[in-house]
Amino acid sequence: MHPHTDREDELSRTKLLRDDTKFASGKMAFFQYLMMGFFLFLLTGFWDLQIRNPELYQERALQNSIKSIPVLAPRGKILDRDGRVIVDNHSSFSLFLSRENLKMEHLKPIADGLSLDYDALVARVKRFQSRGAPQYEPIMIRDELTPAELAFVESHKDPDTFPELEVIHVQRRLYPKDGLAAHTIGFVGEVSETELNSPEYANFHQGDVIGKDGLERQYNDILMGVDGQRRVEVDSFGNERRVLEEDKEAVSGKNLQLTIDLDLQAVAELAMENRRGAVVALDPRNGEVLAMVSRPAFDPNLFAGRIRTKDWKSLTENPDHPLMNRAVQAQLAPGSTFKPLMSLAGLETGVIDDHFIVNCAGGATFYGHFFKCDAHHGAMDLHKGIVHSCDVFFYTVGNRLNIDRIWQYADLVGLGHKTGIDLPHEAEGLVPSSKWKIRTFRDKWYAGETISVAIGQGATMVTPIQLASYIGSIAVGGVRYQPHLVKDATGLPAPRRYDSVNPENLQKIVYGMYGVVNEGGTGGRAQIPGIQVCGKTGTAQLASNDVLKGTAAGKNMKDNSWFVGFAPMDAPEIVVVALFEGGTWGALAAPIVRDVLKAHFDKKARLGLPRPQMASIPPILFQRPGEAKPAAQ
Amino acid sequence: MNAYRSLRDFDWLMFVLAIAICALGVLQIFSATHDTSLTDVWWKQVVWIVAGFIAMWVATVIDYHTLLAQTPLLYGLSVLTLIATFAIGMTAFHSRRWIGTPGFHLQVSEFVKLVLVLLVARYMTGLKRQQLELLDLLKLGGLIGLPMALVMIQPDLGTALTYLPIVGAGIFLAGLRWQYAVAIVVIVALVMPLGYFFVLKDYQRGRVVDFLDANRDPKGTGYQVIQSKIAVGSGALWGKGVTKGTQTQGRFLPVAYKDFIFSAFAEEHGFVGVIVLLGLYFLLFMQIVQNAQTAPDRAGMYICMGIASVLLFHLVVNVGMVVGRMPVTGIPLPLMSYGGSNMLAVFMMLGLVNNVRLRRFVN
Numbered sequence: 001m002h003p004h005t006d007r008e009d010e011l012s013r014t015k016l017l018r019d020d021t022k023f024a025s026g027k028m029a030f031f032q033y034l035m036m037g038f039f040l041f042l043l044t045g046f047w048d049l050q051i052r053n054p055e056l057y058q059e060r061a062l063q064n065s066i067k068s069i070p071v072l073a074p075r076g077k078i079l080d081r082d083g084r085v086i087v088d089n090h091s092s093f094s095l096f097l098s099r100e101n102l103k104m105e106h107l108k109p110i111a112d113g114l115s116l117d118y119d120a121l122v123a124r125v126k127r128f129q130s131r132g133a134p135q136y137e138p139i140m141i142r143d144e145l146t147p148a149e150l151a152f153v154e155s156h157k158d159p160d161t162f163p164e165l166e167v168i169h170v171q172r173r174l175y176p177k178d179g180l181a182a183h184t185i186g187f188v189g190e191v192s193e194t195e196l197n198s199p200e201y202a203n204f205h206q207g208d209v210i211g212k213d214g215l216e217r218q219y220n221d222i223l224m225g226v227d228g229q230r231r232v233e234v235d236s237f238g239n240e241r242r243v244l245e246e247d248k249e250a251v252s253g254k255n256l257q258l259t260i261d262l263d264l265q266a267v268a269e270l271a272m273e274n275r276r277g278a279v280v281a282l283d284p285r286n287g288e289v290l291a292m293v294s295r296p297a298f299d300p301n302l303f304a305g306r307i308r309t310k311d312w313k314s315l316t317e318n319p320d321h322p323l324m325n326r327a328v329q330a331q332l333a334p335g336s337t338f339k340p341l342m343s344l345a346g347l348e349t350g351v352i353d354d355h356f357i358v359n360c361a362g363g364a365t366f367y368g369h370f371f372k373c374d375a376h377h378g379a380m381d382l383h384k385g386i387v388h389s390c391d392v393f394f395y396t397v398g399n400r401l402n403i404d405r406i407w408q409y410a411d412l413v414g415l416g417h418k419t420g421i422d423l424p425h426e427a428e429g430l431v432p433s434s435k436w437k438i439r440t441f442r443d444k445w446y447a448g449e450t451i452s453v454a455i456g457q458g459a460t461m462v463t464p465i466q467l468a469s470y471i472g473s474i475a476v477g478g479v480r481y482q483p484h485l486v487k488d489a490t491g492l493p494a495p496r497r498y499d500s501v502n503p504e505n506l507q508k509i510v511y512g513m514y515g516v517v518n519e520g521g522t523g524g525r526a527q528i529p530g531i532q533v534c535g536k537t538g539t540a541q542l543a544s545n546d547v548l549k550g551t552a553a554g555k556n557m558k559d560n561s562w563f564v565g566f567a568p569m570d571a572p573e574i575v576v577v578a579l580f581e582g583g584t585w586g587a588l589a590a591p592i593v594r595d596v597l598k599a600h601f602d603k604k605a606r607l608g609l610p611r612p613q614m615a616s617i618p619p620i621l622f623q624r625p626g627e628a629k630p631a632a633q
Numbered sequence: 634m635n636a637y638r639s640l641r642d643f644d645w646l647m648f649v650l651a652i653a654i655c656a657l658g659v660l661q662i663f664s665a666t667h668d669t670s671l672t673d674v675w676w677k678q679v680v681w682i683v684a685g686f687i688a689m690w691v692a693t694v695i696d697y698h699t700l701l702a703q704t705p706l707l708y709g710l711s712v713l714t715l716i717a718t719f720a721i722g723m724t725a726f727h728s729r730r731w732i733g734t735p736g737f738h739l740q741v742s743e744f745v746k747l748v749l750v751l752l753v754a755r756y757m758t759g760l761k762r763q764q765l766e767l768l769d770l771l772k773l774g775g776l777i778g779l780p781m782a783l784v785m786i787q788p789d790l791g792t793a794l795t796y797l798p799i800v801g802a803g804i805f806l807a808g809l810r811w812q813y814a815v816a817i818v819v820i821v822a823l824v825m826p827l828g829y830f831f832v833l834k835d836y837q838r839g840r841v842v843d844f845l846d847a848n849r850d851p852k853g854t855g856y857q858v859i860q861s862k863i864a865v866g867s868g869a870l871w872g873k874g875v876t877k878g879t880q881t882q883g884r885f886l887p888v889a890y891k892d893f894i895f896s897a898f899a900e901e902h903g904f905v906g907v908i909v910l911l912g913l914y915f916l917l918f919m920q921i922v923q924n925a926q927t928a929p930d931r932a933g934m935y936i937c938m939g940i941a942s943v944l945l946f947h948l949v950v951n952v953g954m955v956v957g958r959m960p961v962t963g964i965p966l967p968l969m970s971y972g973g974s975n976m977l978a979v980f981m982m983l984g985l986v987n988n989v990r991l992r993r994f995v996n
Contacts, residue, residue, distance in 0.1 A: 020931070021926070021931055023808075024934060028806075028925055028926050031805075035919070036915075039911055039914075041953075041958070042911060042952045042958075043911060045953065045955075046865065047904070049862055050865060050866055050869050050899065050903060054867060057862065057864075057866025058866070060866075061864070061867035062879075064879070064883065065883045065885070233879065234883065235882070235884050241883065
């Protein structure tokens, strides 16, 4: 390199030292373009969001701010015949998980905080999701929040912790204490997965609380209201900003007035305290059920929300089946309470009459078998046979009748059929017949089998409600009204009139039942001074054959006591059946019936109501049948 | 230096643009806070804006050559104050970046930007060679790196990063051998992953990850971005109207009167509003660059360009974050976000630009 060029180079460098900005003008122009590029970059960002798919973000903005809060309609109350509240509602707080902002990973801490079963909670949430229920339908996860749980929720429902928590004020079912009328009323519960899959429940949604049993189930449509919904705009803290217009009001369920009389119900419950069995009180003139008890009972309040697994297990695994409504579901041998029917069949078919007498020597032999009786009753006519419940007399009647004629009259008074009472799961009972034998056992009926049926044993099974209905129909002179629990019930079938039956025969049976209570018969414990109580005891053997009696299990099987009574004799207005399981002796059920009858008449006296006038049967003349003809004839 | 400066020479266009942006900002702050506990914040912002005018006037009248002459002193003061922030600083939002003075708090790191603009301008003006040598880069790196490190450990990564475009613009204008340019790119590419694992704190690392996948943690910073995008997108073409934005009003949008104010604005004013607002910023920045182009000397040019680039950086990072195209850094939007320090600093920057402009016919 030449020195000259070195100098030139030096010059060009010093030239740079001159303070002007020309050298950078290109770069500044470049900066301007760069800036423009950045602005375009930002603008495309807005273009993407605001112009290309604003709907997506508008929808998400709505999801953010619009929250649906269910307004749960209270169920209708259940009232007794006098309008007193049996089933009420009470305010409580339920915890819901809003599904709009639900995070599965929050479930663990929520379950821990509220001591819920985590796996059950997850399963529950999954079930809701799999059902494809609308997003805005929240999931109830805990009811009846305690103040401590409420405090936990309130302090964790902010958006940074568990925004899905939502406390909703609900009207929860409040059932009577101590299981009063528990089986009759039934209980509510959340509609189950299986129910939702069946057509009967097509109109229900996941999470709906519906009647599960008893009247709650039978009249669910009336009792259940229509849930409403509030659509509110909320801020990110879950606070409501304003209520949107499309509010759907909740429609409360309608009240249901029952035929149950709380006074009688309470007396009947008390009488059955610590016993197994059932009590049914009917008004035989119209079929209204005045009381219905089944024991052991359960506390329906356990079901009012979601029943805990522990409680459910202890109820279902209890050998006494506390959930079973014995009044309509217990199918047991009627024992001697079958005898009024045998009397009817005997008189109507003419196999016996007033002069028909059987000599009881403590038992009798039929078809090579010895059938025993409780005592040596001696000469028995129909009246005495009923009063002393003489088995030999009725063995003989049964033997003269044959099984199919017994069945015919049992069928007439409604045994072997559901009464049609407005409760779910009613049992049919069973009255054997030769057809039944062939159908069930592919075998013919042997005449010897009729003998035990004649005293209400063998294959014969009745439910307490059937017994009440059948005795009631005899008491009122041959009309059977369908038992029902709801006052002013519409659509009841017409009463069944026993047109072919001679009223005189019915009177004889009624008179016999009067004797049971008042003439030193088996039901003396049902006597009420001043009231003509009629009744019939029954001791139903569980182990009716000798083989079973020899076993250990058979020894533990105590006989069931029955008593069915009605009053007053000349114009029956109440019939009461008591089943005392394991009571061993029919007479022991009589005081239960007496208590209920007495409560009924005491209440009437208290209210100063007149005794009803004669219903459909003429006054009975207190004459021994056969000694003189009744005046009414 | 002593010549009388005519008011006519004042950059009225730039001033009007700034006031227009500020006005939209105040309106948006009002809308975002009108039914919260912060209802009076918009009024405080107005006070800050007026204070900004005064700061701008001060930054205009003192000749920038005088300021450049005092830069070493200012720089020393800045570093000392940043260190002092640790001792007496107040902890807000878990990071010490405020100095408490009676009545209000000042964020020192905001004002350090001004000093760095002057520092870079002074350094570049003093260059004897056509291109920057390695030594220059090391010196500059050290000078910028010290305050950056101090701010970073506050920790305020966002503000620390805003110092980079100042020195970046200076280096770009002064000129750099392409070998060095390549070397810088390579070093940055190598340092970034190292920084990610060793310098960034957990929450900052989370922000980076959130930026790459916003749905990962929708309640963290990813949540903020999602809510911001929902706000912007649902604003659509015309917006939902002032005080009608559900994202803003329902406070789904985080700090809608500060970092995410552009999002709130976009929700309530729509794409049309965005075009207008970005247009205002664009004109403002172009005006600053234009002042750089007409600067009387290199120092003036470096000052204007440094300011243009730091403001552009603020805008791009903040607005980019709002539409999910930048990670969440929490740096304010100049002239709009609520906050006194940034407002004063930005108006002082505009004052410096005016300072340069008023002296363009001196020589």
